[in-house]
Amino acid sequence: MNKKPLAFRMRPKKITDIIGQQHLVGEGKILSRMVKAKHLTSMILYGPPGIGKTSIATAIAGSTKVSFRTLNAVVNNKKDMEIVVEEGKMSGKIILILDEVHRLDKAKQDFLLPHLESGLVTLIGATTSNPYHAINPAIRSRCQIFELKPLTPDEIIIALRRAITDKENGLGETPINISEEALSFVAHACGGDVRSALSAIELAVLSTDQDEEGSISIDVAAVEECIQKKSFAHDKDGDGHYDVLSAFQKSIRGSDVNAALHYLGRLIEAGDLVSISRRLLIIAYEDVGLANPQAGGRALDAIMVAERVGFPEARIPLANIVVELCLSPKSNSAYKALDAAIDDIRNGKMGEIPDHLKDAHYSGAAKLGRGIEYLYPHNYENSWIKQQYLPDRIKDRKYYVPKLTSKFEQTLASVYEKLSKLSK
Template sequence: MQPLAERLRPVTLDELVGQEHLTGKDSILRKAIAQGMIPSMILWGPPGVGKTTIANIIAHTLQVPFYTLSAISAGVKEVREVIEMARRQRHAVLFIDEIHRFNKSQQDALLGAVEKGIITLIGATTENPSFEVNAAVLSRSQVYVLKPLSQEQLMTLLQQAMERDEWLRSKHIELKETTALFNISGGDARKLLNLFELVVTTLQEDPIVITDQKVMDIAQQRVAIYDKSGEQHYDIISAFIKSIRGSDPNAALYYLARMIDGGEDLKFIARRLVILASEDIGNANPNAQLLATSCFQAVNLIGFPESRIILSQCVTYLAASAKSNAAVAAISAAQSVVAQTGDLPVPMHIRNAPTKMMKQMGYGEGYAYAHSYENNFVNQEFLPDAIKGTKFYEPGNNPREEELRKYLKNLWKEKYNY
């Protein structure tokens, strides 16, 4: 049996709950569909508010060849194959789910066919198309913004489900409480209906009385909830970072997979890796920062699905690297002293002296140029007098930073007590 959300998917605009500003009487989109003259479009909105449904309704109404691709799994090859089929049929509608996951080359492959009218493009995205969709594709498309569903609309969906679905009609269901259903689904109609079906299936009672506590218990046991804007988002990214910090590549990969499958923004993941490379590894392995930065750049360049491999490489490398939080401790200590002591005067000998008057005032006087001395080092004071001798950076207990500790101790002797 199909999931409830699929069994109840609307086939006409009149059956669609929500998005009245787009699909209501005299709306632009409804008129365009009725006239069979739809433009290429980008449907932008949160998950489960009707983007795919609207695309299916358009296909059903226009009765033209209709192709669907998911940017998660499709590449340039699949796009070109659809374009070739559409060319032979003279025209077709191509729906691309999560179009923001297409990289530039994948989106560029669509341009010629859209311009020539070979395909009418319908792209669905949860991300701001101004940032995530190729400007050339965007300029040839109409952007329609879909709104989150209200609680009243979500309740309408539940009532329709109990009235229209044959299986649910055979049950005696009392919706005593709905807060948990609405909160967990987060305004996502598909998630709401499938969770509702799961709760009804799980509860072995007659009548079936649905309460918030029952929904929470079932959801925690049976549903892997991942909401990019909700609590689970923060729990998963926290587990991900802590797994890498704890040098467990297997756990890190598991949470990476959870985020990827949940539709997390891959650039968000890559940004966190760049931060982690300094926060948790730092000088214990300076190459970690280089790899993390390259990973971020590659994710931006390559796009999904190939970028998951790049993320996997970076995650396993960072998890398997020596760890040090010395960089975090050092800057925190320095900021603490700045907060306590304020704007202490910079020693005169290391001040900049761009003018003759500044030189006459003693700016830069007595500065020793390190490269003029043996081993490119000369013992001189750089900190303000009030805090001279203060040590902020304490090298971590790892082979690489032990080398740094020995080097600094050899230079500064007992001054900084390395």
């Protein structure tokens, strides 16, 4: 019996064996065109675990007539890479498949770079990390970057059926009767991770006795025990984490309660109260803002309760504030006004502070004309008096543009408009 894991045995040998990733390997797509033209360039394949990055790299390399070797950027040392390069010199060219390419240290990188430049080595790197964040620019600039997607449930089912019937590399030596419900359950529960799905089916088969006719029957109950729960498709430091946080905020900003609760659920399943708390406070001020000024305080109250009680009860105040933020009117007018002011400052649009506003709390200030003509607003009716506050150069500049999405900001807007007219 082949002792290697089923997922390893079922790796595609050529590009036409690849399941999924049709945006890259489908007819007429970039990787298919490369293989057909027999002209591979160095590339980096990235995406979540278990979707076949290394398998696809191997299939791509195997579809050419060029020798290829597989190394790991962490496990293998510079000497291992030197051996690969020497082999390439003998044959004229070689493909290096490099797992965890984002972990490539400087010594290995410096060794590889000239061989990538000369074309002696064609690198196919595989990583779960976003190359634009995790891979050194010197390597990244010499590679095409391709993002791989999690497989759909339908694609997972194709992979499972192939493994069940394959007599050479799969489980096809033994008749296997698996229910459609069991296949569907695994395909949905694995979260797009084909390796996890294949491992679950393999364990279910190996742990189930044959019947009198020598076949094995697999139902939902059997695979439920074998599939590892995939509650979250990333860790707290991974790129997927920030994608979920981004989707969380954008769903609240877009007032989609159901989507916001879905992404909140993902973050809760990851146990990441810190990121949830920080993002909720940002949302309360960035997206809700002046449309519901109480949102910031209420968000902080909910966060304090969540921190005090911890999970699983923390989900209750978090759910409350997420629904409230979703359904609150939205306004970004305040911070957008500040951004406009900062933009002027960074572009040199400032000017001299008017003398009457300058500090006058020191001896000799009056001789310099500091603060002499300043009018103290509290000495006047309604605590307001017309005077210039902005520098001459930008005295007519307006940054604040009210959003009339709530009664509160409508009130602010009416005061703002009245004062603007009086100031002319």
